[in-house]
Amino acid sequence: MKDYFENLLLKAEISLEKEKLEKMLDFLELLYEKNKVINLTAIREKNGMLEKHFIDSLLLTKVIKDEEKSFIDVGTGAGFPGLVLAIFYPEKEFLLVDSVRKKINFINEVIEKLNLKNVQTSFKRAEELIKGKRETFDCALCRGVANLRIILEYMIPFIKVNGRFLPQKLNLNELDESKNALSKLNSKIENIHKFNLPDSCDERIILEIKKTKKTDEKYPRKTGIPSKKPL
Ligand SMILES: C[S@@+](CC[C@H](N)C(=O)[O-])C[C@H]1O[C@@H](n2cnc3c(N)ncnc32)[C@H](O)[C@@H]1O
Numbered sequence: 001m002k003d004y005f006e007n008l009l010l011k012a013e014i015s016l017e018k019e020k021l022e023k024m025l026d027f028l029e030l031l032y033e034k035n036k037v038i039n040l041t042a043i044r045e046k047n048g049m050l051e052k053h054f055i056d057s058l059l060l061t062k063v064i065k066d067e068e069k070s071f072i073d074v075g076t077g078a079g080f081p082g083l084v085l086a087i088f089y090p091e092k093e094f095l096l097v098d099s100v101r102k103k104i105n106f107i108n109e110v111i112e113k114l115n116l117k118n119v120q121t122s123f124k125r126a127e128e129l130i131k132g133k134r135e136t137f138d139c140a141l142c143r144g145v146a147n148l149r150i151i152l153e154y155m156i157p158f159i160k161v162n163g164r165f166l167p168q169k170l171n172l173n174e175l176d177e178s179k180n181a182l183s184k185l186n187s188k189i190e191n192i193h194k195f196n197l198p199d200s201c202d203e204r205i206i207l208e209i210k211k212t213k214k215t216d217e218k219y220p221r222k223t224g225i226p227s228k229k230p231l
Pocket of ligand 1: 017074076077078079080081097098100103125126127142143144145154183184
């Protein structure tokens with residue numbers, strides 16, 4: 001398994017120190033075992049988990065900047081991309097959020113077993129967690145949670161003015177319909193980064209979205225509204 005992971009990292013041109021690589025393999029093992037008991041991910045094989053979860057999360061390291069120190073990952077599920085990045089960047093701070101308690105319980109277990117000191121968790125919904133956390137983070141992350149115009153409303157309020165939101169997407173289909181949300185939330189797409197996974201060659205996209213001005217306090221709207229009536 002270690003050889004396969006090292007080979008993927010090599011092909012993806014991601015360098016990872018030995019200690020961090022071992023921690024990620026420990027996380028993989030915990031995920032693999034727990035996934036037999038509770039449904040954390042539809043990917044059941046270790047190889048698939050390494051490429052589609054670990055490497056995919058690590059692609060963000062090609063976009064994240066040194067000066068970005070505080071991160072929030074909403075809808076992190078079993079910890080992707082946030083927990084992988086927290087292992088990669090022990091000097092940066094991460095808040096991992098998911099409204100499903102059993103997922104956060106699993107993440108808390110991994111944090112404890114791996115002795116990670118830079119990760120906090122919450123099982124609140126994004127729309128509730130925002131109280132007291134407006135304009136707090138340098139950077140926001142979100143993978144596989146909802147349509148772009150919905151996650152924009154969840155995430156933009158959390159980041160500081162001039163901060164960035166780096167959602168991961170499989171294609172660019174949602175861009176056009178997100179124009180209204182981008183404008184209402186004072187944010188703009190600054191860059192579109194395209195990658196291919198190293199083994200399957202599947203395309204992966206990271207959008208680079210900048211927040212240009214403060215967010216109106218009326219966003220996000222009440223729990224459930226952003227997904228029922230997207231901007
Ligand atoms: C398909 S999973 C993706 C998990 C992970 N990011 C990944 O890519 O493997 C989406 C997750 O988002 C969470 N979620 C959806 N809406 C949310 C909200 N408003 N606040 C917090 N979590 C949310 C769900 O509970 C679910 O675990």
